[in-house]
Each structure stands twice: as C-alpha cells, then as structure tokens.
Amino acid sequence: VCIHRVRSCSSIRFIKSKYVCVFDKSALKFSHQQRLLRTSAVSCGQIVQFKLSDIGEGITEVTVKEWYIKEGDSVSQFDSICEVQSDKASVTITSRYDGIIRKLHYSIDDIAFVGKPLVDIEIDASKGVASEEDVVETPPMSHEEHTHQEIKGHKTLATPAVRRLAMENNIKLSEVVGTGKDNRILKEDILNYLAKQTGAILPPSPKAEIVPPQRRAEAVPAAPKDKARKIPVPVSRPIAFAGKDKTEPVTGFQKAMVKTMSAALKIPHFGYSDEIDLTQLVQLREELKPLAEMRGVKLSFMPFFIKAASLGLLQYPILNASLDENCQNVTYKASHNIGVAMDTEQGLIVPNVKNVQVCSVFDIAVELNRLQSLGSAGQLGTSDLTGGTFTLSNIGTIGGTYAKPVILPPEVAIGALGKIQVLPRFNSKGEVVKAQIMNVSWSADHRIIDGATMARFSNLWKSYLENPASMLLDLK
C-alpha cells in the first residue's frame, strides 16, 4: 500500500488530502501512485469501486455467502468485507481501503464475477485534527520509509490516518507496539504511547510497558505535547477507559427464568429457617457410599434430603399442593415429584424425581445420577422438566448458609439447603462437641400455608435427618 502525505513546511497546520492507491495484487508490488489533492473542507470523499480480485486457479465467478459489513458501515484497510465460495474453497475478501461502504453490488447467494465491482467505498477524507490550508507540495517520502517500515524484520502495518497521527506527534512508528490484527498499529496504540510520554518526570524507560487497549475504544483526543516542563506537576492523563456497555436480548434460559420468576412474584412468600445437626447422617452416608459405588451409583446427601421431604409431605400434604389461578381451589397432588435445582452451563434448570413416595433412597440416587448427567449434557427431556410438585435447592454445594428461595409456580413451597459446616455445639451432657451443621431456609405460599404448618413439617424433616434410624420406621 502506498501512502503520500503532503505537509506544509511553514506551519503545523495540516491539509486535507485524499489518497488513492492502486494496489496491484498479483505482482505484490507497489507499481502506481496517484495523488489527488483538494483544498476545501468537503467531508464527502470520492466513491471508489472495489472490484473482486483474482481468486486463482482460473476461477471467474464465485457465490457470495456472507457479508461482514452493510451499507453505511465504516471499514479500515484489511478489514473483512465478505465471504465468497467457489468450488469447495471459501475465500475471505478484505478491504483495500479505509472508508465508508456505500453500496453492496450483490446479495447473499448471488454469483459475483472476478474483475467486476463488489462494493462501492467512499474513501475517507482525512479525519481528526486537520484544518484546511493551501496545498503545498513537498517531495513525497520514499516508499520504503513510509509504506512498510521494517521493524525487526517485519513490516509495520498502519492505516494512513494512524500514520498521520504518528507523524503529527513526531512519533516513530518503529517505537510503537501494534496491538491490532497482524500486529497492526492502531490509533489507540499511538495515543497510549503519547500518554506515557507526557508529564514524564523521570527519563522514560527504554521499553514502554505494553498495555493492550480494547479495539472498540472511542477516539480519545491526543494528550498535549508537553515534553519540557520546569515544575513537576502531576498531570491528569486522559484515562482511556475503553469499556463499552453491551446490550443483548434476553433469550433462552434467561428468558425462561424471567417468565417463571415474574409469575412467582404473585405468590405471597413467607420464610422459615432452621439448623439441622447432620452428624449422624454424615456417618451413615460414609458407610453407605461404598455400597452404592459397588452398584455403580454416586451417593450424595440429596437422596436422603429428598426422601425425608417426601415422608414429611405424607403428613403435611398441603405443602405438595397447587392453588388454581383464581385461588378458588386447592389440588392436593398424589405424587411427590420432587424437583432438584441444577446449575448448568446455560443456566438454571429444575428437573424432578418422579414419585418419590414409592422410591427407596437408592432409587432416588440412581435417578439423580441420570438427571445430572443428562442435565450437564443439555439433553433433559420434557417429562424430566415438567410435573414437579415440591422443590429443593442445594445451593450449599456452591456456598452459603441462609437463603430466600423463590417458589416455582404452580408449586407452593421450596427449600434451600446451605453448606454443611463443622461447628461447636452442646450435647445432652452439656459438653461442647463437634457437630456437622446445615441450615435450611423454606419459603411457602402464605395464601394456603401458615407458619405453623411449615414449622411442623420442617421439624419432622429435621428429626428424620438428625436421627436417620427413625426414617426406617416410616419408610414405605
């Protein structure tokens, strides 16, 4: 790519010039140069027809498969414009110019011809600091200096706008580290370099620290050139925070959560929490784990929590019920389909274990294993995700003690289990012992469930878990 700059010798004012370069791709040499100079401050530039260049192998036509830009977008040299396909070869066409796309000559799936115009680009009139002055011609810099500066044996890529900025500020491109594609030097790199130069009290270190800026940074005005300062005064450098707000539509799992939770708002929640001593259960599980493993099943605490909940629901069936839309009727569900909140890569899902009232602890463990592996593979079916009547959320595996869970309609209750902690407690003899303590936080629908019911259910559930042997009496 060849670039020409025309600069007035007497003043530091710059001339708006236009550069049109003809790049002979096949020879990979810079054979032609053209200079077009204008004096006025006209902002619209010249429209150039960018033709589809030779693909090779004698191919004359290709199919346009994807546009990366649309009319009105601004492009820089080497940005991708579109993807075309010809006979099993996919070709990325990149822009030859900086400018604004004014016209796309083809739509998707059209046949495009080699040598014919692909897009119309309005070439940039110079951007930035320029003000118009009379044209003064100076001998053009030689190719070698400004077209491709060799740094450590590599060519420096920079768009004409960036080169001008560097030259205006007396910066050698060879001293700037490029962070763009192909190590291209971006405007942000020049600005960062400048920011480090100004206000320096100590002589600058030979190797500037590399701070890669975001590519989507807004243009930050260049820091004033102030190399010679007598009084060291802290200079407020323009803090180039390149972060940008990102807005995206709510879809997929998030959309599902929005729907569910918005409906849940209609339910008047009340909370009830308690502390459970799981010391005995921890020991029991340790004994049973190897037995389950022999049968090929991973045994966690959840199967016990779920079975105990089902035993409790047998005594307090209103917690396994559903209130109709008009709050006229309560339906007591026969099946205990206990939902288990699961955190997957995509988000929250709640599959349920069906008919826990007729399942053994081992059956529940098997089913949980199945749901967990399907859940992480993203292959849960509709039947796994529908029909739930009561839910448990084991947030403690991630962390936390107390929570305020949200009821999932059409259910009327939910429990959140905190993490199991080893804490000091008093035993019956008044001694301090180590205890495995877990907190549970219930939420229930206050339209049909009262505090006393919730408390009694929780006490029953707690007693089964604190003394697992008592579960044997009531197991069906």
Place this chain on the structure above:
Amino acid sequence: MVLHSLKNCLWLPCVLRTPKACFWSTASGGLIIQSVSNNVYQNLAVEDWIHDHMDLEKQQVLFLWRNSPAVVIGRHQNPWQECNLRLLRQKNIKLARRRSGGGTVYHDLGNINLTFFTTRKKYERMENLKLIVKALKALRPQLDVHVTDRYDILLDGQYKISGTAAKLGRTSAYHHCTLLCNADKFVLSSVLKSPFKGLKSNATPSVPALVKNLFEEDPSLTSEMLLDAIAKEYAVQHQIDHHITLINPADETLLPGISDKTKELQSWEWVYGKTPKFSISTCLNMVYKDSVLDVKVNMDVKHGRIEVCNIDLPEQWLPPGVYSELVKSLTGSKFCPNEITTLVTTSLRLCPQDDELHSRWSLLCENMIRLM
C-alpha cells in the same frame, strides 16, 4: 523419521515476542508439523492460527492431524441437512464447522487429515493431491489411485478415499483433505444421513459418494505409515529434512491466542448459528388417544434462531392463549432442543393446571423438539 518436540526448539523466546513467522525459520522452504491432540476443535484452531499468524512467504507448511469421532461440516453448510444430529448426540460424536468450504465429512482415528499451507499466490490444490498419490504409489505401487477433476482421490476408479476443501485469505491460503485409512464406515454412513424432510435452504449441499478404506485394499497399511509416506514425499519435494515437529494445540505460549480460537470454534454461535437462512415445511404425525393428528409446521430459521413459526393445529385443540404462548416461546429462540425444552416446560408451569392440556402440550412439544 525424527520426531522432535517444539518445546526444545531454541527459537522459543522469539515466539513469545513476535508470533508472526520468526520462529521455525531455521527450516527453509518447508515445515512439517503434527498435532498431538485428537480434539477436532483444537486442531481446527491450529489451522486458523497458522493461517492468521504465520508468514508463509519463506516456507510452506504441511500440518498432519487426526480426530476422535467427529462430523465436520463446511463453512456454509446446514448441519440439520447434512447429518443425523440425534444420532450424533446419542453417540457423543462431536459436530464442528470448519472455515473452509466444501462438503461434510466424518472423522475418526482411522482417517488422516492433511493441510497444505501456502501463500495466496502459491495456492495449488492439484499439486498437493498429486503429491499424495505419488506418496501412496511409492508405498504400495499396486494401488490404483488417481485424482479427479473434482479434487477427489479415487481408489479402483470408483471409491472415494479423499475429499478436499480450501480457505483463502488476504495473504495466505490453505488446502486440506482427508484420507480414509481405516475409518468406521458403518458409523460414517449412518451419521451422514439426515432424517430431515422438508428443509429448504441455499446452503452448500454435500455430494454423497461411495467410500472405501485403504485398509480394505491392503490390510498391512496403517494411518501412521500413510502419514509418514506423505511427510517423506513432501520433504523430498520441498527439499527439506524428513523431520516432523510435534505441536500441542493447547500450548498458549507457543500459539498465543489459540484457546480463544478453540473456544470460538466450539461455540453454538459458530457451529449452528452460522447456518445460512433456511425454512422448514413438514408434517408432524402425532398419535393422541385413539387418533392420529397431522399437524403442519412451517418455520424460518436464521442464524440458527427461529424467526417465524406456524403450527397448524386443529381448532381449539389448544386454547388460543396457550397456543400463542407456545409460539411466543419458540420465536426468537435457538433452534436447539435443550433451549426449547427449557422454554416450553417453563411456559407449561404458567398454564392452567389441567391434565388434558398438559398432555397435549407435552405431546406437541416433544414432536417439535424431535425436529431439532
């Protein structure tokens, strides 16, 4: 044949500063590298990396790689049209979309992949394929293999043993091809058959072909022997040492930015979202109670997402409010069973709690999801 880990390469410090080209510049004319990974996404990422970062002016590169079971579709293809997605999910076969054009192929460890990297100027597919044929004939002179003008390699004049695709960028290009040594032909034919009916699209279609493994022709051949023979021929033609350098596609120090490339290639947006716009016009045959319902479904899918959805149900089969809720859930969502399942089951929570309604809804949704 000498296998030499790149970690011992003296040029490593050079790599860290300027990923472009300066390392590996000891070799003149050519370089042969082989991946230690069988992960299709990692290997495709290596191709991307070399294409984007290496200066191929001074030396060309031959990249050798193999993948554990995967279906690889071309840049502009439609996975629903090209393969049996349900079977893929069941068998845990990966689905990848490559950046080059062309048709769909099945990879497993019995298939070898060869990528020839050159500058855009030196892009020449015929030469590369002739090199492969020459290597095969040198290994087993009695093999009847030749290159067709469609850039396939045929065995015995009728069986396809290699398919080709290519990618051209601004300054560099690559041509890659497969070579069937001992792949599982049974799995190959079953996964590359799409059960989809009623799909209309301008995506590049694949041209099915009769395939055969080289192993069937000569059981003494192994993938390793073929890789070695081709590497030897490449070395001879480029006048370089017959020396294969191993690379690890997970090595971020050697290939800075490779993990981002791998992540992109695995993302739903790339694999499914890049499917050209297509429409579905099909009929669900739902068995409900004692009757069979024919339900016409029309959908437009763009960027892998359902743009428009029409389900032709018998009147009042679902209450109108419920039907519009279903359509609302589907519109704008990914054409993906996992996402749709989550959305429709959520919507069911908010519907009136009626068993009849629930079973109809579930039946309809299950049939819809089976399409995806």
